[in-house]
Amino acid sequence: MIPEDAARVPIGNRGFLYGDGCFETIRIHRGAPFRLEAHFARLRSALEVLRIEPPWGFEDLRQGARKVVEANGVVEGLARITVVAGERPTTRGMATITSRALPEIPSQPALHVAASIRRMSGPMSQVKSIARGAEAVALREAEAEGAFDAILLNEKGRVVETTARNVFLVSDGSLQTPPIYEGALPGITRSAVLEIAARAKIRAREMFVSLDRLRGADEVFLSGSGVGVLSITSVDGRRMEAPGPATRTIQDGYATMLDAEAKW
Numbered sequence: 001m002i003p004e005d006a007a008r009v010p011i012g013n014r015g016f017l018y019g020d021g022c023f024e025t026i027r028i029h030r031g032a033p034f035r036l037e038a039h040f041a042r043l044r045s046a047l048e049v050l051r052i053e054p055p056w057g058f059e060d061l062r063q064g065a066r067k068v069v070e071a072n073g074v075v076e077g078l079a080r081i082t083v084v085a086g087e088r089p090t091t092r093g094m095a096t097i098t099s100r101a102l103p104e105i106p107s108q109p110a111l112h113v114a115a116s117i118r119r120m121s122g123p124m125s126q127v128k129s130i131a132r133g134a135e136a137v138a139l140r141e142a143e144a145e146g147a148f149d150a151i152l153l154n155e156k157g158r159v160v161e162t163t164a165r166n167v168f169l170v171s172d173g174s175l176q177t178p179p180i181y182e183g184a185l186p187g188i189t190r191s192a193v194l195e196i197a198a199r200a201k202i203r204a205r206e207m208f209v210s211l212d213r214l215r216g217a218d219e220v221f222l223s224g225s226g227v228g229v230l231s232i233t234s235v236d237g238r239r240m241e242a243p244g245p246a247t248r249t250i251q252d253g254y255a256t257m258l259d260a261e262a263k264w
Contacts, residue, residue: 007096014085014087015084021052028075029259033264036263043083043128047093054093054095055083055092078225079097080100082130108233110233111236112142113151114137120155126186138150138152152183158210159209160178166187170246174202175204177205189228196249200250202246215235219231220242
């Protein structure tokens, strides 16, 4: 445990040099993590794809995260576990655990469709990689347009996700989200949303989402550890109901789920 401004990595660190690593951002609610085991399962899968040997076991990561959260007095916020490769590709990696506040959300969150970046489907799209150059460019593009986040399209021109969150829309009386094989990250909050929809008897489908369908949706919201279930007010200037009835139902269900499932 050291102060953030005292933390250092070697100049030869592969995360610093090449973005060779992955991370998990975990929602902390009432001082405890939401669905920590699901985050560990996704982290384990990502490390297998990247062929990085973690320096600690997952129980060590749990205890480390708890120490950081408690030392920083985090009640509502985020914990991040970052694992990067060693200084040589075949050596054991290194890990850091940090915490931070929840992100600031504008009163009228808007989305902009990124023109400069495409999300490629495949095994690497299932990894929450620390190599975020493409996402950073798309986010800068969105911010230049006055938007909160950027929609990313895949190589087929279909909607995948935003720079850091999964996307849902309500259209034709159903809840829709792009499937994982289109390039979307298997989000922890995304899974929770689909469970909530099933309990609420909201018809939900994982399906191809065209740009026209997104822009013409009745409701759009994002899901993610930092934002929870965030209603979107417009996409590329086209306004929509925010929050609509389906979004409000999902938001209420998520709040209940957070209370029930945030635990160490």
